[in-house]
Amino acid sequence: MKTKRILPLLCAMALCATAQDSLQWENDTMAMTDSVQVEEIPSVTATASEATVQETPVKSAGSGMGWLAMACGIAALLAIGAGVMAFLTRREVIELREQYLAALDETNESLRQLAQESARELNALRAMQSREPKATRHTETQQRSTTRSAMPSSAHRPQEPRTIYLAKPDAQDCFTRPSEHFELGNSIFELTTADGVHGTFTVIDNADVHRFALMMPTDNLTRACSGDSIQLSTGKTRIVTDMPGEAVLEQGAWRITRKAAIHYV
Numbered sequence: 626m627k628t629k630r631i632l633p634l635l636c637a638m639a640l641c642a643t644a645q646d647s648l649q650w651e652n653d654t655m656a657m658t659d660s661v662q663v664e665e666i667p668s669v670t671a672t673a674s675e676a677t678v679q680e681t682p683v684k685s686a687g688s689g690m691g692w693l694a695m696a697c698g699i700a701a702l703l704a705i706g707a708g709v710m711a712f713l714t715r716r717e718v719i720e721l722r723e724q725y726l727a728a729l730d731e732t733n734e735s736l737r738q739l740a741q742e743s744a745r746e747l748n749a750l751r752a753m754q755s756r757e758p759k760a761t762r763h764t765e766t767q768q769r770s771t772t773r774s775a776m777p778s779s780a781h782r783p784q785e786p787r788t789i790y791l792a793k794p795d796a797q798d799c800f801t802r803p804s805e806h807f808e809l810g811n812s813i814f815e816l817t818t819a820d821g822v823h824g825t826f827t828v829i830d831n832a833d834v835h836r837f838a839l840m841m842p843t844d845n846l847t848r849a850c851s852g853d854s855i856q857l858s859t860g861k862t863r864i865v866t867d868m869p870g871e872a873v874l875e876q877g878a879w880r881i882t883r884k885a886a887i888h889y890v
Contacts, residue, residue, distance in 0.1 A: 746840065753833045754810050789816045791826065791879065794848040799878040800826075813838050813845055816872060816879060825869040827885060835864045839889070851884045861889035 790812035791800035802811050813834060818824030828838070828850070838845040839858040846855055849870060870885030 750810070750837065750840075753837060786817050786819045787821065789818065789824070789879070790814070790829070791816055793845045794881060798848060798881045799875075800849075800872065800881070803879065809833060810837065814849060818874075822874050824872050824874075824879065826872055826879075827866040827869045828864045828887060832863070835862065838864060846887070849881055849884060850887045852887045852889075855887065855889070858889060863890040864888075865890055 790804045790807050791814040792802035792811045793813055794800050814826045815829045816824045816826040839861055842858045843856050864887055866885055866887050868886040871883040872879040872881050
């Protein structure tokens, strides 16, 4: 953009300079011609036709030298303009390169900070898991078989309530990883059932569970819970269950029939 603006200015300067040189050269030539004519006046033997013949070559030579000076001036100014344009173009290239390097450094710094935050969250999760004894983990097939075998018949229903620990629900609103034991990193909900078919559930009242669930509330809580702005957990450290949710056992899996009402503190 700078070179486009300066090129017409250089051309105008070149034309002005060459015009001035041409005018100066014509004046010098005319002065020389006048001096030649003054010197020839005393000669009485020269006729008017001879004086005219002698004057014409001088004027022609002066005009040719004027155009030569004009061409030289234009060539010199064009050379200067080309040099200035090359300098400005190189300067623009250097500025663009500096801007690109600055943007690249900023992007690298953002990526480095993101990697550090991810590493801190991973270390915190590992520390939480190391504070609790690890329980035996079963496959999904074994868990469903255990739950199905634990279903009481209509003639023999359990008299005492039973507690089952559950992980986050899946896309079909069914809880995953049911277990008779609390498993840190997996267990988020606590379900109580008296007949083995119907039950109520709440969020486990445990600081480590709350910290783990609040890291990703949309993934861990929203399918099983409802409340005001439960997707926003920044700065919150505790989950309070206002009303238990309800679930029913279908085909070996606990399906949510009513969400629990919660809020954060």
